Amino acid sequence: MINIKDIYKTFGDNDVLKGISATFKTGKNNLIIGGSGSGKTTLLKCIVGLHEPTKGQVFFEDENFTEMDFEQRVPIRTQIGMLFQNSALFDSMTVEENIMFPLNLFTDQSMAEKRDRANFCLERVNLKDRNKLYPSELSGGMKKRVGIARAISMQPKYLFVDEPNSGLDPKTSILIDELIAELTVEYDMTTVIVTHDMNSVMGIGDHIIFLHQGQKNWEGTNKEIAHTDNKELNDFVFASKFMQAAKEKL
Structure with a gap:
């Protein structure tokens, strides 16, 4: 609350x-x-x-x-998780790297743990196996879903x-x-x-x-x-x- x-x-x-x-x-x-x-x-x-x-x-x-x-x-x-109006994805990062960004900043998880979390979040927003795509390869709706996946990565x-x-x-x-x-x-x-x-x-x-x-x-x-x-x-x-x-x- x-x-x-x-x-x-x-x-x-x-x-x-x-x-x-x-x-x-x-x-x-x-x-x-x-x-x-x-x-x-x-x-x-x-x-x-x-x-x-x-x-x-x-x-x-x-x-x-x-x-x-x-x-x-x-x-x-x-x-706190945030989804910005334009999704605010990093163009130079893959989908997976974008989702792992908060995990890299705020956790001491291993790379394997962070990848597992990214995979879970991608599957939750119905973007399974899109890990290696870049934002430029995504539709507007897909970018929003990647933004949501990143926002929930820290639970x-x-x-x-x-x-x-x-x-x-x-x-x-x-x-x-x-x-x-x-x-x-x-x-x-x-x-x-x-x-x-x-x-x-x-x-x-x-x-x-x-x-x-x-x-x-x-x-x-x-x-x-x-x-x-x-x-x-x-x-x-x-x-x-x-x-x-x-x-x-x-």
């Missing part, structure tokens, strides 16, 4: 986040949604420590992550995902969503996903936080979102569905 309390983030004169508090639940797909510029990715970066909040606190279980120095944060960071307690379906066709997007949801339950992770994809929201949104102009404007489940009378959320949902339908017609 992750708790964030009264998070503010300011860049110069720009107040990007304005007092956001929330609890992200273990074993659930926790989605952060909102329009462009609403603060979604900034909030994600504040939670994992890529940005320091201007004000507020982040707790992993009962540990105050915000008050820790770099060394104190290392044990928590080794329990994380916390998984952070930024726009997992960016650049993917609807069918592949559904497969990626389903894979993330399965792994969340399988590893009993606290999964936090930033997305603007309403298919993801309705498909796997166990717990949803809607940001509007840097503030938490609504919170609920994918079942509740269809019945809300929140104007800003309804405007976002309608616009998202309209844009998705328009893209599918092109």
Whole structure:
């Protein structure tokens, strides 16, 4: 479980986040949604420590992550898996080498143990025997799956995902969503996903936080979102569905 309390983030004169508090639940797909510029990715970066909040606190279980120095944060960071928007694979490394990268950094496992773990993770994301391929030889969906395999290589307690379906066709997007949801339950992770994809929201949104102009404007489940009378959320949902339908017609 992750708790964030009264998070503010300011860049110069720009107040990007304005007092956001929330609890992200273990074993659930926790989605952060909102329009462009609403603060979604900034909030994600504040939670994992890529940005320091201007004000507020982040707790992993009962540990105050915000008050820790770099060394104190290392044990928590080794329990975090991340899937970036563009997968962030190393072009000069093979699929296997990409997956083993966190293991090389944070473990003292033998090469045989690391290869076994890489093989397990590849098989789990349905990419068995793709070890020696390079990112340039992969499709967009395969890159996302390799990114997921790397993110779970350390058997994380916390998984952070930024726009997992960016650049993917609807069918592949559904497969990626389903894979993330399965792994969340399988590893009993606290999964936090930033997305603007309403298919993801309705498909796997166990717990949803809607940001509007840097503030938490609504919170609920994918079942509740269809019945809300929140104007800003309804405007976002309608616009998202309209844009998705328009893209599918092109």
